[in-house]
Amino acid sequence: MIFHYSERSKDLQEKLQSFMEETVYPNESVYVQQLREGTDRWSIPAVIEEMKAKAKEAGLWNLFLPDSEWGGGLTNLDYAPLCEIMGRSSIAPEVFNCAAPDTGNMEVLERYGTDEQKEQWLKPLLEGKIRSCFSMTEPEVASSDATNMEATITPDGDEYIVNGRKWWSSGAGDPRCKVAIVMGKSNPDAPKHAQHSMILVPLDAPGVRVERMLPVFGYDDAPHGHAEITYDRVRVPKSHIIWGEGKGFAIAQGRLGPGRIHHCMRLIGAAERALELMKNRVRKRVAFGKPLADQGVIREWIADSRIEIEQARLLTLKAASMMDTAGNKVAKKEIAMIKVVAPNMALSVIDRAIQAYGGGGVSEDFPLAFMWAHARTLRLADGPDEVHRRAIAKLELSDPVRETSTG
Amino acid sequence: MIFHYSERSKDLQEKLQSFMEETVYPNESVYVQQLREGTDRWSIPAVIEEMKAKAKEAGLWNLFLPDSEWGGGLTNLDYAPLCEIMGRSSIAPEVFNCAAPDTGNMEVLERYGTDEQKEQWLKPLLEGKIRSCFSMTEPEVASSDATNMEATITPDGDEYIVNGRKWWSSGAGDPRCKVAIVMGKSNPDAPKHAQHSMILVPLDAPGVRVERMLPVFGYDDAPHGHAEITYDRVRVPKSHIIWGEGKGFAIAQGRLGPGRIHHCMRLIGAAERALELMKNRVRKRVAFGKPLADQGVIREWIADSRIEIEQARLLTLKAASMMDTAGNKVAKKEIAMIKVVAPNMALSVIDRAIQAYGGGGVSEDFPLAFMWAHARTLRLADGPDEVHRRAIAKLELSDPVRETSTG
Amino acid sequence: MIFHYSERSKDLQEKLQSFMEETVYPNESVYVQQLREGTDRWSIPAVIEEMKAKAKEAGLWNLFLPDSEWGGGLTNLDYAPLCEIMGRSSIAPEVFNCAAPDTGNMEVLERYGTDEQKEQWLKPLLEGKIRSCFSMTEPEVASSDATNMEATITPDGDEYIVNGRKWWSSGAGDPRCKVAIVMGKSNPDAPKHAQHSMILVPLDAPGVRVERMLPVFGYDDAPHGHAEITYDRVRVPKSHIIWGEGKGFAIAQGRLGPGRIHHCMRLIGAAERALELMKNRVRKRVAFGKPLADQGVIREWIADSRIEIEQARLLTLKAASMMDTAGNKVAKKEIAMIKVVAPNMALSVIDRAIQAYGGGGVSEDFPLAFMWAHARTLRLADGPDEVHRRAIAKLELSDPVRETSTG
Amino acid sequence: MIFHYSERSKDLQEKLQSFMEETVYPNESVYVQQLREGTDRWSIPAVIEEMKAKAKEAGLWNLFLPDSEWGGGLTNLDYAPLCEIMGRSSIAPEVFNCAAPDTGNMEVLERYGTDEQKEQWLKPLLEGKIRSCFSMTEPEVASSDATNMEATITPDGDEYIVNGRKWWSSGAGDPRCKVAIVMGKSNPDAPKHAQHSMILVPLDAPGVRVERMLPVFGYDDAPHGHAEITYDRVRVPKSHIIWGEGKGFAIAQGRLGPGRIHHCMRLIGAAERALELMKNRVRKRVAFGKPLADQGVIREWIADSRIEIEQARLLTLKAASMMDTAGNKVAKKEIAMIKVVAPNMALSVIDRAIQAYGGGGVSEDFPLAFMWAHARTLRLADGPDEVHRRAIAKLELSDPVRETSTG
Numbered sequence A, B, C, D: 001m002i003f004h005y006s007e008r009s010k011d012l013q014e015k016l017q018s019f020m021e022e023t024v025y026p027n028e029s030v031y032v033q034q035l036r037e038g039t040d041r042w043s044i045p046a047v048i049e050e051m052k053a054k055a056k057e058a059g060l061w062n063l064f065l066p067d068s069e070w071g072g073g074l075t076n077l078d079y080a081p082l083c084e085i086m087g088r089s090s091i092a093p094e095v096f097n098c099a100a101p102d103t104g105n106m107e108v109l110e111r112y113g114t115d116e117q118k119e120q121w122l123k124p125l126l127e128g129k130i131r132s133c134f135s136m137t138e139p140e141v142a143s144s145d146a147t148n149m150e151a152t153i154t155p156d157g158d159e160y161i162v163n164g165r166k167w168w169s170s171g172a173g174d175p176r177c178k179v180a181i182v183m184g185k186s187n188p189d190a191p192k193h194a195q196h197s198m199i200l201v202p203l204d205a206p207g208v209r210v211e212r213m214l215p216v217f218g219y220d221d222a223p224h225g226h227a228e229i230t231y232d233r234v235r236v237p238k239s240h241i242i243w244g245e246g247k248g249f250a251i252a253q254g255r256l257g258p259g260r261i262h263h264c265m266r267l268i269g270a271a272e273r274a275l276e277l278m279k280n281r282v283r284k285r286v287a288f289g290k291p292l293a294d295q296g297v298i299r300e301w302i303a304d305s306r307i308e309i310e311q312a313r314l315l316t317l318k319a320a321s322m323m324d325t326a327g328n329k330v331a332k333k334e335i336a337m338i339k340v341v342a343p344n345m346a347l348s349v350i351d352r353a354i355q356a357y358g359g360g361g362v363s364e365d366f367p368l369a370f371m372w373a374h375a376r377t378l379r380l381a382d383g384p385d386e387v388h389r390r391a392i393a394k395l396e397l398s399d400p401v402r403e404t405s406t407g
Helices: A007-037 A046-057 A076-086 A102-112 A115-126 A248-284 A298-325 A332-357 A368-377 A385-397 B007-037 B046-057 B076-087 B102-112 B115-126 B248-284 B298-325 B332-357 B368-377 B385-397 C007-037 C046-057 C076-087 C102-112 C115-126 C248-284 C298-325 C332-357 C368-377 C385-397 D007-037 D046-057 D076-086 D102-112 D115-126 D248-284 D298-325 D332-357 D368-377 D385-397
Strands: A131-135 A152-156 A159-170 A177-185 A196-202 A208-213 A226-237 B131-135 B152-156 B159-170 B177-185 B196-202 B208-214 B226-237 C131-135 C152-156 C159-170 C177-185 C196-202 C208-213 C226-237 D131-135 D152-156 D159-170 D177-185 D196-202 D208-214 D226-237
Touching: A007 A046, A007 A076, A076 A248, A076 A298, A102 A115, A102 A131, A102 A248, A115 A131, A115 A177, A131 A226, A152 A177, A159 A177, A159 A196, A177 A248, A196 A226, A196 A248, A248 A298, A248 A332, A248 A368, A248 D385, A298 A332, A298 D298, A298 D332, A298 D385, A332 A368, A332 A385, A332 D298, A385 D248, A385 D298, B007 B046, B007 B076, B076 B248, B076 B298, B102 B115, B102 B131, B102 B248, B115 B131, B115 B177, B131 B226, B152 B177, B159 B177, B159 B196, B159 B208, B177 B248, B196 B226, B196 B248, B248 B298, B248 B332, B248 B368, B248 C385, B298 B332, B298 C298, B298 C332, B298 C385, B332 B368, B332 B385, B332 C298, B385 C248, B385 C298, C007 C046, C007 C076, C076 C248, C076 C298, C102 C115, C102 C131, C102 C248, C115 C131, C115 C177, C131 C226, C152 C177, C159 C177, C159 C196, C177 C248, C196 C226, C196 C248, C248 C298, C248 C332, C248 C368, C298 C332, C332 C368, C332 C385, D007 D046, D007 D076, D076 D248, D076 D298, D102 D115, D102 D131, D102 D248, D115 D131, D115 D177, D131 D226, D152 D177, D152 D196, D159 D177, D159 D196, D159 D208, D177 D248, D196 D226, D196 D248, D248 D298, D248 D332, D248 D368, D298 D332, D332 D368, D332 D385
Parallel strands: A131 A177, B131 B177, C131 C177, D131 D177
Antiparallel strands: A131 A159, A152 A159, A159 A226, A177 A196, A208 A226, B131 B159, B152 B159, B159 B226, B177 B196, B208 B226, C131 C159, C152 C159, C159 C226, C177 C196, C208 C226, D131 D159, D152 D159, D159 D226, D177 D196, D208 D226
């Protein structure tokens, strides 16, 4: 491999892979079973906490966090193959305390939080004792343009009053989810990108109301879920603001870079697993007297899937490496590129696998349909493809015209 | 329009459209509400029977059935625009007693059934009093090659014993579903395509066991559902066989032609509605200071969607017209073509609409995600794309080599 | 077939097909040979005039022209299959005096020309004695927006002075080409779409200078060619204006509708021939021990090609039929749609055939590479895809919002 | 950048870029002019030898050759960015003596040639005094399966007799081209991949007859050209065999790896230039009142082009790096992948640029149409996409089934 991983990363890759094989994959069905047998869809299967304890003990914990005091202290490049491995199973990221949106929230607190905020929220998050959600997008406005946001964070004496309706607050269905980072307009008269703030809102604060859990292509994604939440005159102390008034976009910029690339890394893992499943299937399944693998277009699917995965992986690694060496700002074109590439790649690889599995592919018998639905949301979450493409083109067109070329 | 519809069809189109606008669309949310409030997911919302009564009264009933004694007496071409209109709403086909798999089953009974079978099953089906399912595909074998089928129908005295495991028996979750048409091997020593039979199995016969309802991308499709059913030494009288032993494939051929094209017609309606929804959205939703309709790639999406829908519709109409004038057998290439085209077209149109709706698109707030999941199954149901493409190519390659061409 | 052709059209289809087989296909290589052996690339191979004489005698002449006094008197729908057949060979359209740009020019003269203009130019064109070109697009401006046009047609006493630089004046390389229809700005102060006129300019008028012949992917398209022409203070009598000052866009609208659809019909013929060639090839060519037809993805290519051709054909026929029954104006969305569909369809079908032919496919041994290059120009000529897509979307978005839909 | 280039490579990149800007780009039009004014299409424009002299002097010579005694001594990874830069101009590779097929031929001689062969052919090739061609594919058989080859190399006393018809012997039109490496069957009774040999045939040997120059789309690619050559009982001394009898496939394997990746590197340069041209154009060209860059789908094209180029580049670099570190054999999947990716990527990027240029795009006014035609041949040359995809799938399917996955 041409990207050089540190010895530490290589060692962790190996450990993680073993852990997946010994502990995570065999428990996927246990998890589903326990979820099904729970009192309702919103209780946590016991197996998840058992696996978390094991992972922590094995040192496979908080690997996402670059800062070495709290977390894994790995570079983005070193973390990439680990995050990819976790992405192979939808229950894995939580096992290693590396699941969205907690990872993004922890990074925000680690970077911009006060000591008090760290003590109150970051610590239990890092320990895997509580979970958190992120309330940014709103149902009434196009969130592709974040300046559309209508929620408000209004100072009132020692407090802020938070008002607004947010949706896609993923993870809020989890009974362990205790806090939301809410973004809203605090300074309506400031320049466009200094009008918004982020604030910590405990989910048990009066006025916080989970209206409903949003399904994704029929999946409730229990026990985490995607909540639509009304913040109705919710009062929180002024100390709950993160970094300061008007810093919302600045934090969002910082938060979204790593968040986006983590999604991409996991999508590569998911696509890799889908390809593996497809290969297994077509070698075994027989139609018209020979294995599917020997028929028609199946080998094209395998080849194209490998090609697409490999290219997406390389672009992700490049973006990760640039974030490490040149910073998230310089890497913004690469981050935008991979944010377009990874979900579309995963969707096409998974879709081929679904097709190879026939009816089983769209059902719950294989993880494919769920993986597809999840990947589909990532063409929208953290900015739709269109917005990222536009950002790439803008950067391209800001290059000086080269004189050596005709035209 | 260049395809000429009869006056009767034109008149029905108008009536149907009004009925949809006055009765069906406004009741879509009522249906969902009643389903949600039912004792479980598997009770029938009252509104559906109310609408059925109205539709019957309005003469919008059984329009799918070509034979005029029982049904609409319309040609496939005349039925096409009606079926398309019904396809705009997932609850509509049942309202007009034109829903799969009942339509296919009724056609089978009408064409191949004995008088006794017609009296017992066809009559209540035509009256909308009961529903039915179709047990063909099996989880253990590749159903793209139907000769793989392992279920058996074994004569034993005055009875047949039915054994096997079938899945995707759609509609079996419906409490009104009373009978299955089951396909299985009855004559293992006959030539390859004369080994199988179809037989009527009452769902309350001893040995019939619904193992589970299969989800489609997270949707349970309640209250109809897709059942996996075990037929465990189920005994039925010999009179339950349809047409005769060994006629399974012959019936399947006849059944699948119209069934496939009906799916395609409905998919065009679904795509048309998705495009309409997308157009509504992009005119109203504002980002970066102007409606989405005035930005980037949105107009390409609308144009491409219109182009794809229109081409799929024309091909469907051509296939329908050929079935009417030259017969289903001659039309088999066209049927295979449209079976490939329509689901893929619908998926791409609906996917663009989802993208235009952002987070709402993947949720339950709009019918798009559900429509997408349903359309996705139709790249598999009634034969995967690959099998149809192969059939088309085979027919193409059986043309004589033309001497006028070099090469 | 669901589109009903008149008996006359059916009879002509049969005659035309025989003529192609007996006369045109066998002479394709003769034509190439004679062109190669000519004194230069710009002399007309004798075989073309021989074939023209035969076609005229056989009544296969001027079939494109709807008006029955001068031409075939066929509807667009009736002409469509004839034009498609001609499109199978690049030398065929001229043989039947149905080649662009003469057809469009003749239609303009027939509809808008004075008796004098008809006598002088239309008559010899209809007789196939002279040829003509059309000078519209200009190298210096984006011609996708025709109002960019900079050429001028300035009244001066009894004359107009024509000034400007035009390119893609196809056919101007032909020694028989005697006249150009030139479009330019005559009334700069009029409303935007009434500023331009069309005027007849004899190619031997002083000041007309063919600067060069433009290659298309290396092809000179001799002996017709695509000329870049300078009109340098060219004086023509006032009687040479067509219809009247300021009528340029009105004429262009009328001219382009049929012209566009004729291109599409021919492209379908070209694609059909490419598919035929591909089928011939893959049945005969052996690799890895079996014919290409039995390998990998080849059958998918054939099936997809058939599907794409058939859909494009149906859309063309629908557009033709609408032009006949509702008029070119009402049919403008359908014309725009087919103008996008046909070239892209042809390019993909031909490209697959090229791939199946290997090195031969890109060479002159088969007509494929030339067909591809020609089809590629038609994603640009008469408006680039983008402009047509935009027109379609605009028409779609001008529909009233339907109240029956949520969103 | 995450791939680490040596200081030497970085230094050469800079020098090469300056040389391109100062010497190559400005001489592109001079080259065309001199070619046009030559006595025929097959004389070498003087400017090319002038540039070669300069390049040699500047140390920008034979950079492709890994071995440091003769050539640049660069790794594949270090050479990649240099080769990409050369790929930006179709006349550049020859300027630096890095043009196909000489590079492949020189590598063959360097690796497998005798001292005598090196003295006679390799030396003048390395000095840029002569050129060479490669006679492998044949018109009569599918060359995608090289074992189809029908040419023979038959021992006869001290000589071999070479018989066969080869085509796509690129470069044979060049008056400086003195020798062909010919592949043919020498040992018909040996195992399948040991039946063929490669042999050096001087082009002036009796019996060597250039039948014609094959056009690519309409391009003759003069003064190099693609020759169809008959080898009619050509006698060469036994010492002309390369490596030994039966080594043909072994050499081909070695030859094709680097040759393929060099093509890919150059294609990336070509695509990069096409994107640059497109960006220049859309910033300047105005339609409907604003630059093309601000309209419709143009920014999507730019973003997608950037994404596709970047992914292809990374995959090329990975393949290059694997060749350097693990060897060409281990890298065969990556080489196959990039061989599929690079031409298709280049075609799509260049095609978008053509579309943005309108009529100019398909003409000779910009290098785009020529670049496209050349890139199109590379979906066929050195193995068609289909064969490479099949090879990738075969490698994928030879992986052991992973037990951790269901399915």
